[in-house]
Amino acid sequence: MISVARARYVALVLLVFTVLFVSYWPSSMSEIWQAALCDLKEKTSSHNYESWFQNIKCRRREGRQFFLEVRDEFQKAWVEENYLDLIEDSLVTVTGASVEITLDAESTYASKAQHDDVGGAFQIDVEDEPVAARMARMPEEMGRVQMPAMSWDAPAAPEAFGDLADFDATQPAPKAFEERLVEAGLNPRHDFEEFVVGGSNQFVHAACSAVAENPGKSYNPLFIFGGVGLGKTHLLHAVGIEAMKANPQARVVTMSAEEFMNELITSLRQKKMNAFRTQFRNNCDVLLIDDIQFIAGKDSTQEEFFHTFNALYHSGKQIVVTSDKLPRDLPGIEERLRSRFSWGLCADIQPPEMETRIAILEKKAEADGIELSKEMAILLASSIRSNVRELEGTLIRLGAQASLLGQPMSMELARQMLDRMDIDQRNQVNTPRIIEVVAREYGISPVDIRGKRRTRAISKPRQYAMYLARKHTDDSYPRLGDEFGGKDHTTVLAAFKKIDELIEAKDPEMCSIIDRLENLLLG
Template sequence: MTMCASPLVPRTDSERVLAAFDRAVASPRLSGSAYLQGLVGRIRCQGVSEEGRVQLAVQDKFYRDFIDDHFRVDLLCALQAELGSEVDIEWVVDEGLKAKAPVAPPPMPPPVRSVPERTRLDEKFVFDTFVSAPSNQLAYAGARAVADNPGTAFNPLFIYGGTGLGKTHLLHAIGNSLLQKDSSRRIVYVSSEEFMNEFIVSVRDHRMPEFRRKYREQCDGLLIDDIQFLGSKESTQDEFFFTFNALQMAGKPVAITSDTVPSEIPGLADRLRSRFSSGLIADIQEPDFETRVAILKKKAELLDLALPDAVAHYIARIIQKNVRELQMALNRVYAHHSLTRQPLTEEFAAHILKNVLPPSRPLDVEQIQKEVARYYKLSEADLKGPRRQKQFVRARQVAMFLARTMTSSSFPEIGDRFHRDHSTVMSSCEKVEAEMETDLQLKKEVDDLTGRLAR
């Protein structure tokens, strides 16, 4: 026998629900901003449905979908707080409410501009200041292709990767290149959050025709950052879908960035996943040591700063995952050097950056042995064993050098871990330190391992 679920709210409680709705509308959650207060003020509570849901009436389907998409959780929480029990909402479209809607929009802070002007592009972010490397080569080449053949090459271009790796730089570089070739182009750079906010303002102010005209007809190229924030924003996704289609059909370029691939963006509509995957998907990975050094050298050149290799290598060793953090570290060192006129040495950089770097975890010899063995594709037994082939000796000596420089262990203690006497450890450390002056490959290996172990 099938039993019907009991209603969430008894129909006899309609009067109580009406009073609770009035209190909910006046609650801080729904009246915290004049904008939200104005939106909620157009909703009318009609009591309780037969299924026990709170019936809320709005003027049309679009308004219903918009409120349900963006503010359903706020409404539910405010109602449940007033009723003291679980509730659900049933929307009712009542076109008669249009006549009752206030002519003037509710007061609120000045709205976001409908479309960002192309002057929002940062002129410093151009292709010439972007360091191309294996970690970003496909994204860089794709961005170049879009700038050279807008609307025909890789449309859309979808670039994904972690924070601070250069995705935004490439978007700006595309826009700046397009404008350099034709200054009359109307290139729009916008974050997905800004797009959503502008959409909300346009809905509220009944200015959707203007919004669509500026983003579609009057837009010669759309560069949209952090598209992942549109996840689960159904109405905004609908609007962006039609905007995207209009631009693509008109042969206008669209470039998008995200922190992950389209298939892994939570709450993204399937049709947008399909559109985003129809062009070129390119990732930007964390830069390797050589790329980090090259980035620092390029940034230093823009600052007219003669950056010593030792300082560039030091910063590249301790900051590995984020290009933006590399820039911040270099700017800090540059500022202190310019103000104090002290020599720009590795020791100076270490002193300046000591308070802005995350504390490193304590290391022991065993951790170093594991990382060195992994790096050289050997076993830990190979590092500790008697084998004298060149690859084993080099890895063993590097491990001893790192154990001495990155831990507080003494030579005898390190020797015990490698089944060697302390004099062997001493000579190994001296040999590595001396050869690093002339053997650039050895220097790179030590720098790479130092960076990995400092994470």
């Protein structure tokens, strides 16, 4: 009798436990996936979560196999290359069991886009294998790109650029191709063939290639941002040149934001606004605007550009814009414009790494007939790190000086020029310089800061150096992780956030430390 009562008691306890477990543990496919997304949000930065995870859908589940759907082949290639293990870990955390993931792109995305309220800014031709292949080979540098979730009020972009198959290649061009490029505001030398591709610009180069191959369909608008002299203008012109090569009838308009404003002012003064609007809204298939940050605080120019943007976007025309900052970080730009800049793809261009800088110098030397030794290329590339324009300019000046003086290109001549320009590597604010200054101040070696020892005497200076490197250089978190001895980028991110929060809270000790180090660094 006792054993029966005990058995009933155990059964009752098990029943209660089962009810509670089922009530509080996610069971349906939707609940499990939402819980996994929450876990991913905790594990990644908000930037990466919004760019790569937020829009992933769980279409069905068969036992322990989850069938996930992403927006297009571009996102599929990137997630498979970089984040599949992370998604699997989150699903294991939620379900408590091993899982398998099948990732697919929306097979009918292109046809659905016209009926989808989300809009077509992220459309991509999934048959574009060369671009998709390039995407799969992208380096894992997550600070390089922002592909935000589509704004729900973004209108769909019609596919109205024009069928390139309609172009009759047998018809003679009324003008020489190069002359048409110049009339469109394009520099014929700034094409894709002349652009040196490396890890720092591989992603944005591939994005520009995709846009040039499918204007108005892939990534519209394309927003390119980065520091001065890194190649934004070159890529902007390359898009226009490639679009006109594919379709010589394409109407490409290229200008800086300042030129746009000046034309607007002239049109207002001469009462020719109808002609101005016709030029930009009706007679334009591809609009390329450089340095959009220039219109900050200029309300009338922003108003006109806003309506121009809308007219072109709704007509399925391609828009490419460059800037020195992300849309959300542009001061003096109206929110409605910043929002529209984020409808498509935002990709940044980073300072080139050593190998790319050497390749840029060698290509420039070959094009201009300058004899450049390997040793001299290394010297110039190691001295000028963050500005491609300055790097090429230094080579040209060095070649001109050698020619005018009747001297050969020598290492001594190069060192003298660098000394006069005051751009010697030791005087530049870069990550190695920051590590060197911090290490010297705390009586340790740069090897210690890059190493794995976690004693307080080393870990604190390491955190200070990480904070200063993120603040004073354009290096992304993954790149900084490499600079600090192969650390994970989240380690650098955590160090920066920790010190930044103390600075924001005006912690006297931390403010004093950073001020002292910055004085040493900046002189």
